[in-house]
Amino acid sequence: MQTIKFKNKPYLLNGYSIVGPLEGKGPLHNYFDYILKDDTLKEKTFEKSERKLLQDIIVGAIDKSGLRVSDIDFFFGGDLLNQIVSSSYTARELGIPFVGLYSACATMAESLALASIFVENGLANNVVAGTCTHFSSAERQYRFPLELGNQRPPTSQWTITGGGASIISNSPSKIRVVAATFGRVTDFGIADVNNMGAAMAPAACDTISEHLKNMGRSPKDYDFIATGDLGKLGSEILIDLMEHQKLVLGKNYADCGCMIYDKTERVFMGGSGAGCSASVLNSYILQKLAKGDFKRVLLVSTGALMSTTTSQQGDTIPGIAHAVELEYINEKNDNLKDKELKQKVVTTKLNNKKKENK
Amino acid sequence: MQTIKFKNKPYLLNGYSIVGPLEGKGPLHNYFDYILKDDTLKEKTFEKSERKLLQDIIVGAIDKSGLRVSDIDFFFGGDLLNQIVSSSYTARELGIPFVGLYSACATMAESLALASIFVENGLANNVVAGTCTHFSSAERQYRFPLELGNQRPPTSQWTITGGGASIISNSPSKIRVVAATFGRVTDFGIADVNNMGAAMAPAACDTISEHLKNMGRSPKDYDFIATGDLGKLGSEILIDLMEHQKLVLGKNYADCGCMIYDKTERVFMGGSGAGCSASVLNSYILQKLAKGDFKRVLLVSTGALMSTTTSQQGDTIPGIAHAVELEYINEKNDNLKDKELKQKVVTTKLNNKKKENK
Numbered sequence: 242m243q244t245i246k247f248k249n250k251p252y253l254l255n256g257y258s259i260v261g262p263l264e265g266k267g268p269l270h271n272y273f274d275y276i277l278k279d280d281t282l283k284e285k286t287f288e289k290s291e292r293k294l295l296q297d298i299i300v301g302a303i304d305k306s307g308l309r310v311s312d313i314d315f316f317f318g319g320d321l322l323n324q325i326v327s328s329s330y331t332a333r334e335l336g337i338p339f340v341g342l343y344s345a346c347a348t349m350a351e352s353l354a355l356a357s358i359f360v361e362n363g364l365a366n367n368v369v370a371g372t373c374t375h376f377s378s379a380e381r382q383y384r385f386p387l388e389l390g391n392q393r394p395p396t397s398q399w400t401i402t403g404g405g406a407s408i409i410s411n412s413p414s415k416i417r418v419v420a421a422t423f424g425r426v427t428d429f430g431i432a433d434v435n436n437m438g439a440a441m442a443p444a445a446c447d448t449i450s451e452h453l454k455n456m457g458r459s460p461k462d463y464d465f466i467a468t469g470d471l472g473k474l475g476s477e478i479l480i481d482l483m484e485h486q487k488l489v490l491g492k493n494y495a496d497c498g499c500m501i502y503d504k505t506e507r508v509f510m511g512g513s514g515a516g517c518s519a520s521v522l523n524s525y526i527l528q529k530l531a532k533g534d535f536k537r538v539l540l541v542s543t544g545a546l547m548s549t550t551t552s553q554q555g556d557t558i559p560g561i562a563h564a565v566e567l568e569y570i571n572e573k574n575d576n577l578k579d580k581e582l583k584q585k586v587v588t589t590k591l592n593n594k595k596k597e598n599k
Numbered sequence: 600m601q602t603i604k605f606k607n608k609p610y611l612l613n614g615y616s617i618v619g620p621l622e623g624k625g626p627l628h629n630y631f632d633y634i635l636k637d638d639t640l641k642e643k644t645f646e647k648s649e650r651k652l653l654q655d656i657i658v659g660a661i662d663k664s665g666l667r668v669s670d671i672d673f674f675f676g677g678d679l680l681n682q683i684v685s686s687s688y689t690a691r692e693l694g695i696p697f698v699g700l701y702s703a704c705a706t707m708a709e710s711l712a713l714a715s716i717f718v719e720n721g722l723a724n725n726v727v728a729g730t731c732t733h734f735s736s737a738e739r740q741y742r743f744p745l746e747l748g749n750q751r752p753p754t755s756q757w758t759i760t761g762g763g764a765s766i767i768s769n770s771p772s773k774i775r776v777v778a779a780t781f782g783r784v785t786d787f788g789i790a791d792v793n794n795m796g797a798a799m800a801p802a803a804c805d806t807i808s809e810h811l812k813n814m815g816r817s818p819k820d821y822d823f824i825a826t827g828d829l830g831k832l833g834s835e836i837l838i839d840l841m842e843h844q845k846l847v848l849g850k851n852y853a854d855c856g857c858m859i860y861d862k863t864e865r866v867f868m869g870g871s872g873a874g875c876s877a878s879v880l881n882s883y884i885l886q887k888l889a890k891g892d893f894k895r896v897l898l899v900s901t902g903a904l905m906s907t908t909t910s911q912q913g914d915t916i917p918g919i920a921h922a923v924e925l926e927y928i929n930e931k932n933d934n935l936k937d938k939e940l941k942q943k944v945v946t947t948k949l950n951n952k953k954k955e956n957k
Contacts, residue, residue, distance in 0.1 A: 242672070243696045245722050286912055314600070315781060322906065323681040325701045329904035333784040333917040338601045340709065340781055341904075341919070343683045343701040351698065355713070362720045364603050382908075423673060423698055426691040546687035546699075548680065550740075554644055559691040561699070 243422055244455035250417040251360035253567060254367070254410040256523030257302035259294060260501075261376065261402030264512070264520070267502045272524035273403075274301060280377070280402050291375035292327045295320065295404060296334055299371055302406035302523070306367075310335055313408075314365035317352035319343045321374050321400075321515055322382060328372070337369070345544030346441075346470050347424070348372040349405070349519040350563035353540070354421035356409040357565070361418075366411055371523075373404020374514030383434075383549060396436040398472045399508035401501060404516035405523025415531045419566040420456060424448040426546065428559040434552050438475020438498075438510055441543040444560035445471060446482040449541055452564045453488065460490050464535040467526060469518035469542035469562070470498035472510030497521035518542040530569050538567045601780055602813035608775040609718035611925060612725070612766040614881030615660035617652060618859075619734065619760030622870070622878070625860045630882035631761075632659060638735070638760050649733035650685045653678065653762060654692055657729055660764035660881070664725075668693055671766075672723035675710035677701045679732050679758075679873055680740060686730070695727070703902030704799075704828050705782070706730040707763070707877040708921035711898070712779035714767040715923070719776075724769055729881075731762020732872030741792075741907060754794040756830045757866035759859060762874035763881025773889045777924040780810040784904065786917040792910050796833020796856075796868055799901040802918035803829060804840040807899055810922045811846065818848050822893040825884060827876035827900035827920070828856035830868030855879035876900040888927045896925045 258273050265276030275297075282293040295318070303310055316335060318328040319342035332339035344351040352370035359365040377387055379400040385391045409418065427447050431440040445468050453459060460466060460483075471479055476496040483490050497518045498511035522540055529535040547558040616631050623634030633655075640651040653676070661668055674693060677700035678685040690697035702709040710728035717723040735745055737758040743749045767776065785805050789798040803826050811817060818824060818841075829837055834854040841848050855876045856869035880898055887893040905916040 288908055288912060319699075319701060323908065324703065324904065324906035326904070326906045326909050329784060329917055329919070330909070330914070332919075333786050333904075336783055338781040338783050339919060340713070341701045343677060343699045345682065355698070358716065358720070358722065362716070364716065423696040425694055425696050426687060428691050546682065546684065546691075548682035548684045550646055550681065551684050551688070554646060556688070559687055561687070561690075561697060 243451050244420055246420045247361045247418055249361050251357045252410050252414040253416040254408040254414045255306040256407045256527040257305050258405035258520040258523040259298050260520050264401050264403050264501055269525050272528055287375055287377035291378045292330050295327045295331045295373045298373055298404050298406045299369055302369055302408055306408045313337050313367050313369050315340055315368045317356045317370040318372055319348045320372050321379050345546055346515045347542040347544030347561050347563045348515045350540055350542035350565045353565045357418040360409045360411055368409050369406055371406025372515040372519045374400050374516035376400045376402045394435045396474055397509045398511055398513035400514040401512045401517050403520040405519040415570050417568055419568050422448055422452040422564040424562045426559045426561050428557050430557050432557045437545040438472040439478055440545050440558035441560035442471055442475045442478035444562040445479050445541055445543050448562035448564050450486050460488055463493055463537050463539050466494045466539045468496045470513040471496045471543055472498045474510050533569050536569045540565045601809050602778055604778045605719045605776055607719050609715045610768050610772040611774040612768040612772045613664040614765045614885040615663050616763035616878040616881040617656050618878050622759050622761050622859055627883050630886055645733055645735035649736045650688050653685045653689045653731045656731055656762050656764045657727055660766055664766045671695050671725050671727050673698055673726045675714045675728040676730055677706045678730050679737055703904050704873045705900040705902030705919050705921045706873045708898055708900035708923045711923045715776040718767045718769055726767050727764055729764025730873040730877045732758050732874035734758045734760045752793045754832055755867045756869055756871035758872040759870040759875050761878040763877035773928050775926050777926050780806055780922040782806040782920045784917045784919050786915050788915050790915045795903040796830040797836055798903050798916035799918035800829055800833045800836040802920040803837050803899055803901050806920035806922050808844050818846055821851055821895050821897050824852045824897045826854045828871035829854045829901055830856045832868050891927050894927045898923045
């Protein structure tokens with residue numbers, strides 16, 4: 242089945258996010274762990290800045306969880322740069338076994354899903370899943386040299402500078418991973434690279450409806466459903482497509498790309514990039530979950546899978562969306578869990594003493 | 600732990616390989632499922648040829664296993680083109696839920712390892728893992744336009760046209776997946792993109808020694824140890840590095856890049872590319888395993904994780920290697936397995952009859 246339900250429900254121990262100055266001026270500014278003053282991060286090229294940004298995010302997530310790098314069994318990640326170099330070079334600095342991924346802007350949910358599978362099945366104790374993007378490196382790789390100052394069409398989006406990472410663990414926290422759905426690649430024939438929201442919306446619709454069906458839920462069962470970076474137009478298309486399936490996305494639905502920027506900013510349809518859902522998940526969404534303001538959340542990161550070469554060769558843009566369902570553990574269960582944990586610690590200590598005595 | 604040991608040992612049901620005309624003239628020509636006469640596959644661009652090649656490989660593997668596309672739960676794959684477009688567009692054609700990966704030329708082992716984890720843990724019945732490369736698309740993306748006819752330095756390698764895919768399944772076959780090790784990213788400071796064997800050898804050494812340590816084995820315990828695409832120089836460096844750790848790679852060791860071409864061909868240090876270990880695994884190695892000529896094999900796909908941008912910006916080349924251990928099921932176990940299977944079929948039939956009678 243396309244949806245994987247977790248019996249043990251691995252814990253999401255902590256999330257960490259860093260964003261650039263523009264994103265830091267947006268409505269979520271109080272939720273981010275760190276807001277860059279200088280988006281070059283004192284590096285000589287924007288590609289090296291992006292790499293430094295991801296490194297800071299991963300290390301930040303590990304630190305915030307009270308862990309050391311050596312406690313992390315695997316690093317799941319990818320990014321938008323050709324050959325996912327930000328992630329690979331970050332993995333080189335960290336020395337953690339590396340599972341390199343590519344799902345364009347759907348990477349946050351893909352890495353979270355695989356990370357959860359590893360912890361769920363006892364293959365790891367602590368893993369880190371994360372990604373980021375940098376406006377300036379994405380812009381010059383996918384579009385035009387920044388110096389040209391090209392005009393942008395109204396349907397375009399703004400690749401965010403920022404990202405986030407989560408620690409999935411078998412150590413208790415207030416947030417658990419309930420299920421994950423890996424998406425199918427869909428293509429409704431959009432060829433305009435300045436309208437990626439429209440290209441990705443059908444994939445989001447396919448994955449959300451598949452997830453709901455397999456979980457036996459309706460959109461109402463979620464306190465919050467977040468798509469990755471469909472932007473204003475793309476999320477309107479998604480709402481329409483869902484309505485055709487008699488699934489109503491109401492006030493509990495928002496797109497991370499629409500949430501991240503202030504409405505007065507000239508970012509056209511809103512934010513995009515792998516870092517978009519990564520930074521919003523690992524700030525606003527996780528904090529709301531940890532407090533119990535959200536009891537159940539569906540994160541649906543969305544990716545457009547074209548390259549500059551496929552666009553130049555006249556191909557249309559395939560989209561993908563991966564979904565991860567998260568839940569807040571209510572206090573009752575939580576106390577129970579704490580008791581279980583204490584019991585486990587006591588048993589382990591007793592066993593260790595027995596061993597020593599032998 | 601970096602090495603994942605499979606208790607249920609998922610089956611490798613079947614492998615399928617296609618190679619180009621030059622590779623088809625090599626010493627392994629009798630083992631490939633299909634040898635292309637025309638490496639354009641009648642497509643208008645080499646990027647579209649590569650995509651068609653991967654599609655043919657994936658469908659070939661499914662067909663050869665007696666399955667339909669709808670029997671496959673997930674497709675694990677990636678390739679060398681920017682944004683892994685060969686895999687993404689193949690996933691679009693197939694409609695199978697897609698887990699996009701990037702590990703450069705280590706993709707075959709990475710996809711095989713993740714695929715095995717899914718089947719091992721009951722998350723899927725049948726999955727396909729595969730990758731390919733095309734000389735002409737890789738050459739013009741990573742190096743120079745083909746029309747330039749540039750000279751190549753003696754340490755360079757030749758990206759193969761070809762690839763392979765495996766079906767990992769819970770249906771019995773003669774080959775099982777025993778364990779997998781996800782590699783760490785290592786970098787010994789090689790910056791020469793025409794000497795990738797040297798850049799990847801330390802990663803291969805790290806992963807092999809880690810795998811051997813965690814499995815409690817020595818190189819002698821394997822009938823065959825295959826690295827992905829270190830080439831002649833890279834595999835000599837690996838042998839040296841291993842000797843420093845007092846691990847001797849003997850006659851049971853070979854590099855897929857050295858195996859694939861005839862010695863008279865002007866391919867310098869040998870073959871490379873994600874398709875290299877993919878095509879050799881899914882032809883020669885699997886056929887030898889299925890016959891019992893090899894009882895235990897370690898596949899170590901090796902990847903160089905740079906991009907043209909990192910090279911232009913003066914970065915050195917990080918390497919990665921992922922390892923998958925495969926074993927032949929000897930006749931005794933095999934018969935037992937067959938009996939179990941027959942028993943299972945009988946039980947299922949009985950249960951079905953009971954249901955009908957109710």
